[in-house]
Amino acid sequence: MSPDLQNALTDFIPQVVPEIVLGVSACVLFLGATFRVSRHVWGVFALVALTLASFALIATIRSLPLFTEPPTTFDKSKWPLYAAPVLFTPLALFFKVVGLVTGFLLVLLSWDEGGEDHAGEYHGCLLLLVAGIGLVGAANDLLTLFLALELISLPTYLLLYLPRADERAQEAAMKYFLLSVFSSGLLLFGFSYLYGLTGTTNIPALLDMFASGQERLAPNPEASTQQPWVGVTLLALVMIVAGLGFRITSVPFHFYAPDVYQGTTTPAAALLAFVPKIVGFAALLRILGYVPGLSAFERPLGTAMGEQVPMLLWIMAAVTMTLGNILALLQDNIRRLIAYSSVAHAGYMLIGLAVVRYLANAPGESVGGVEALLFYLVAYGAMTLGFFAVLHYLDSPDRPLESVDDLAGLGKSHPSCGLLLTLFLLSLIGMPLTAGFVGKFLIFFDAMGLSSQNAEQARLYRILALIAALNAAVGGWYYLRMIGVMYLREAIDPLPRPRPAPVVATIAVCATLTLGLGLFPQSLLQLIRDALPRPNAQLVARAADEGQAVARE
Amino acid sequence: MTITLNHYLLLGAILFVCGAVCMATKRNAIGVLMGVELVLNAATVNFVAFAHYNPSFEIEGQIFAMFVIVMAAAEAAIALAIVLNFYNNHATVDIDTAEELKG
Secondary structure (H helix, E strand, C coil): CCHHHHHHHHCCHHHHHHHHHHHHHHHHHHHHCCCCCCHHHHHHHHHHHHHHHHHHHHHHHHHCCCCCCCCCCCCHHHHHHHHCCECCCHHHHHHHHHHHHHHHHHHHHCCCCCCHHHHHHHHHHHHHHHHHHHHHHHECEHHHHHHHHHHHHHHHHHHHHCCCCCHHHHHHHHHHHHHHHHHHHHHHHHHHHHHHHHCCCEHHHHHHHHHCCCCCCCCCHHHHCCCCCHHHHHHHHHHHHHHHHHHCCCHHHCCHHHHHHHHCCHHHHHHHHHHHHHHHHHHHHHHCCCCCCCHHHHCCCHHHHHHHHHHHHHHHHHHHHHHHHHHHHCCCEHHHHHHHHHHHHHHHHHHHHHHHHHHHCCCCCCCCHHHHHHHHHHHHHHHHHHHHHHHHHHCCCCCCCCEHHHHCCHHHHCHHHHHHHHHHHHHHHCCCCCHHHHHHHHHHHHHHCCCCCCHHHHHHHHHHHHHHHHHHHHHHHHHHHHHHHHHHCCCCCCCCCCCCCCHHHHHHHHHHHHHHHHHCHHHHHHHHHHHCCCCCHHHHHHHHHHHHHHHHC | CCCCHHHHHHHHHHHHHHHHHHHHHCCEHHHHHHHHHHHHHHHHHHHHHHHHHCCCCCCHHHHHHHHHHHHHHHHHHHHHHHHHHHHHHHCCCEHHHCCCCCC
């Protein structure tokens, strides 16, 4: 083992200090919860741990250079990092920050959820989840990526299982668990073929092999030199997209969502609506090589990744949003409705992923698919977490908030809650001045913007934009129906006045983000754009060759 | 007959299909869990076979397999907790009795 490689395997530790802090705190929570039962002690401890992790992240940013590919001057001594299991790229930083903010919001949201005796374990799981989000964003190796995804899945099972032991909650936990494990199996099987085709689990090296058409199914390369293994590559990619499609609730794998959201607690449903989506899209971006500024992006990725996968994403996007919206029309239970709405939103986000390849080569594009996708993710997180937070605030064991009719008269009996729900719903529809509008605008704009290169592609994506616009209109119906029920109908049995709780802080932050991102989208867009450097193609090509050699050493 | 990589890949594929079929058809929660293990192990077989049969490949395959084995154990632990709780509620591990959530 060369000293360079050895350094690459140990140098990454300073990059994951925030995750280490979170992991150690989670262990303290798991251990401590056996000695002391208190909701408030462990809640405060979790907040302190998240604050510490934030400081650790700030210290990391100050002390470590962000690993921006490609380097402005080609410096070979930097490239051993290419082989590191995690890479502290600007995009990883973006996901770490999103993860930490989500962590704060979720801890506050689930402060008084479930039994007091499980509070310690519950918050410990939340911390592990936040660490997992950061690691998925930074993963540079299939193994790290897989383990980071599992670091999110395993605590999620516990979060579904811990708070309530009744039949419905347990059924939801069982359903989610079995399907989630199967999706992990699919993903792993796809990974095994990728490894077999390239001989490496390092993601940049792997993408370079695909870019230069070197993938082979070992062991007799002579027999197959003429034939790059498109079939096996495609099979592997379909399995990976399917495995991650479960997490983002895209269509063939969406059917668990309504049942699980309905059966579990409101905070857990909020978590399921957002966290798996972030990591699913982060992992897809990374494996499909759709991150601008990272290695193989500037070069064609071969037929499988370059042309067939975008087509697959196109179909998934169209079917996902249409089915999600149509089925949401039929729902009466609020959480089932939001589950289908989350399926529909996954469809909109998939458009951003599907156009990435085609916008990459267009010079001077102001907004690429990835920027739009990341903006939409943040906007979606703010409005959905906010919506669930208000529901959770109003919900009480004596008077559960289940069906849309339970919202009747809310505009009069709880004016501020009604107003906030309306804000989040308008944002979910995509009304101007809200974050949801800007997100949808950017995504649709991307799909319309493919003009110059290939007339047929451009037409296809215009059709996709049209489908999305029709869907947005259909979606308006069931969101507006909820607003209508709140303001136009009288309550037969008004909801009780809720007591002040930490969840109010979550609602406030989400409302501020939803409005703020709607009024000043430039601030976040600029941040995202800085996280995605525009690469210099020539340097990328040279760097990739070198890096591949190092990674294989 | 010499055993080649293709045989192992075939074994992996068959294991995967068996696991998937097992998950789809079993009504017993423990049976479904066994299907899950088959699917995970199918991928493990692939990893190890690839790493063994290609001289230019390094030990990533074996390492991946080790991690997957540990992860599968962790998953099984959580699964059993969930199944146990399911049994407390339903007095059976037949997952067809779980039909509260529909819509």
